[in-house]
Amino acid sequence: MRFLFITNNFFMEQLGIMYISSILKKEGLELDLVKAGEDYRGKTLSFKPDIIGYSVITGSQKNFLKINSELKNIHKFISVMGGPHPTFFPEVINDKDVDYVIRGEGEVAVVKFIKFLKNEISIKEVPNLSYKQASRISHNSLAPLLDNLDNLPFPDRDIFFKYDFIKQGPIKHFMATRGCPFKCSYCFNEKYFELYKNLGNRVRYRSVDNVIKEIEMVVNSSPTKIVYFQDDTFTLNKNWLAEFSEKYKKGVNLPLHCHVRANKVDAEKVQMLKDANCISVHIAAESGDDYLRNEVLQRNMKYDEIVNAMDLFRKSNIKTMMQNMLGLPGGNFKSDLATLKLNIRCKPTYAWVSIYQPYPGTPLADYAIQKGFFDGNYEVIDNNFFNSTVLKFSKSYKKKIENLQKVFALIVKFPVLYYLGIFRFVINLPRTAFVKRMLGRIYRKLRRTSDFLLYGIKLSYE
Numbered sequence: 001m002r003f004l005f006i007t008n009n010f011f012m013e014q015l016g017i018m019y020i021s022s023i024l025k026k027e028g029l030e031l032d033l034v035k036a037g038e039d040y041r042g043k044t045l046s047f048k049p050d051i052i053g054y055s056v057i058t059g060s061q062k063n064f065l066k067i068n069s070e071l072k073n074i075h076k077f078i079s080v081m082g083g084p085h086p087t088f089f090p091e092v093i094n095d096k097d098v099d100y101v102i103r104g105e106g107e108v109a110v111v112k113f114i115k116f117l118k119n120e121i122s123i124k125e126v127p128n129l130s131y132k133q134a135s136r137i138s139h140n141s142l143a144p145l146l147d148n149l150d151n152l153p154f155p156d157r158d159i160f161f162k163y164d165f166i167k168q169g170p171i172k173h174f175m176a177t178r179g180c181p182f183k184c185s186y187c188f189n190e191k192y193f194e195l196y197k198n199l200g201n202r203v204r205y206r207s208v209d210n211v212i213k214e215i216e217m218v219v220n221s222s223p224t225k226i227v228y229f230q231d232d233t234f235t236l237n238k239n240w241l242a243e244f245s246e247k248y249k250k251g252v253n254l255p256l257h258c259h260v261r262a263n264k265v266d267a268e269k270v271q272m273l274k275d276a277n278c279i280s281v282h283i284a285a286e287s288g289d290d291y292l293r294n295e296v297l298q299r300n301m302k303y304d305e306i307v308n309a310m311d312l313f314r315k316s317n318i319k320t321m322m323q324n325m326l327g328l329p330g331g332n333f334k335s336d337l338a339t340l341k342l343n344i345r346c347k348p349t350y351a352w353v354s355i356y357q358p359y360p361g362t363p364l365a366d367y368a369i370q371k372g373f374f375d376g377n378y379e380v381i382d383n384n385f386f387n388s389t390v391l392k393f394s395k396s397y398k399k400k401i402e403n404l405q406k407v408f409a410l411i412v413k414f415p416v417l418y419y420l421g422i423f424r425f426v427i428n429l430p431r432t433a434f435v436k437r438m439l440g441r442i443y444r445k446l447r448r449t450s451d452f453l454l455y456g457i458k459l460s461y462e
Helices: 015-024 040-047 062-070 083-086 090-094 106-115 190-193 210-220 237-249 269-277 291-295 303-315 333-346 363-370 393-415 420-425 435-454
Strands: 002-007 030-035 051-055 076-080 098-100 129-133 136-139 171-174 225-227 258-260 278-286 320-326 350-355
Touching: 002 015, 002 040, 015 030, 015 051, 015 106, 030 040, 040 062, 040 291, 051 062, 062 076, 083 090, 083 190, 090 098, 090 129, 090 136, 098 106, 106 129, 106 171, 171 210, 210 237, 237 269, 269 278, 269 303, 269 363, 278 303, 278 435, 291 333, 303 320, 303 333, 320 393, 320 435, 333 393, 350 393, 350 435, 393 435
Parallel strands: 002 030, 002 051, 051 076, 076 098, 171 225, 225 258, 258 278, 278 320, 320 350
Antiparallel strands: 098 129, 129 136
């Protein structure tokens, strides 16, 4: 049996697909992958897959539905969609060319799905599955969350290593945990774990030895200069971190990057990261406005906690990418300036900023609808959160948001632009094609520069 993944264009490995691929290979399937921007028609005709799978985020669903319908006209196959969008909107199966949807965590479900296709079990025995049955849609119950992550095979790197820019790339990506205990309203985690209520622990850890073994295997099989952890927050468990720091330093000791949360950082944890050769971190502030950050975003994080964490990293010479959002529901230009000023105070290596998008399945999207900022039409959301807002703001505010996003990092890097008021001229420029092009170039230049500042290496993007 042959399985073809079709995915969005990418510049890094996609761990979710790699875990599913390793599971399917254990079941004896032949796997391949093609990007949506490549010749997926030619790949389908040459590979002749029995199953085509799509990992779908909101904003990409329309393109994948189009691709799927196009391929159905040239080849006979079973289509299955998974990922965040089908998890919260399994109704995507109403499309005539979508055969199945797998919701939530996919490893257990996909094994049972293959057994069903082989006629070894009934369709009702496949957890997480949504499917068409006569004139109605059926949704099987969810399997419990995986508890012992060490039982999973390592992610299948080969499916992405066929792309030389991935295999030869200096950064390789890993996950030591799954889940997040926090309830940020803009994140899908809270609604996700509502689906999994009483079906397992929100946060699950791999053993340190299991993580180290995977890293060593990858380092020995491909050029690797940076170990990048994609975990939601890497510093939750101090005992785990202490063991990791000691064993990583002895066994790997390559520069590493991870994601941290400001109020889950202290001097001891920062030192553990430093001992493990951590060179940089992602750390999210999201908003400099206390009300927005804590009441609307549900971050439950004090201004001083953010500042103190940033000071600790700077004193330890660990570089920081500070993450932020503009155009929040209930916010305004004054609150966006508060976010800018917080970043100026914290002096991150790079001030990363996006424009808020109301993703389905998140409490903040529901809030935006309730307060009249959004009409609930998720089809208008693009898969890019840097260009524009879909919320119902005035044209003047939308223009300021879109211009500020492009020069935010520049102003943080050179605060004199803020204190002299020069930035106000820039953010009030009309959104003409020339202005978009000019500000876009500034933004891309800073973004590329940040890669070198954070990782000490030059990256290339497909």
